[in-house]
Amino acid sequence: MKKKICTVVALLVIAISVTAATIWVTCNTCNGLGYTFVNTCTKCPTCKGSGTVPNDDGTRSSCTRCGGSGVVTKQDRKTCSTCLGTGGREVSSNSCY
Ligand SMILES: [Zn+2]
């Protein structure tokens, strides 16, 4: 009995998805990823922005991670502002009529 209800629900879901004729349009801005990459400058976590790291003997040497600049470029994922992170949009195929 319980199994039969499940089957009916499943068929109903299929029927709805078929009648709602929509086509998925991939977002051009992020190529369907839902996010874009942005370069942000951030303080080097290795040398904490000083550009130098302490050696065991008390001297300091140039930070290898940031090359002594104290700043590293980080690539951040930013939610695509065009599709708001969905990677595209559903367009009703009836919209052209
Ligand atoms: Zn550094």
Ligand SMILES: [Zn+2]
């Ligand atoms: Zn997008």
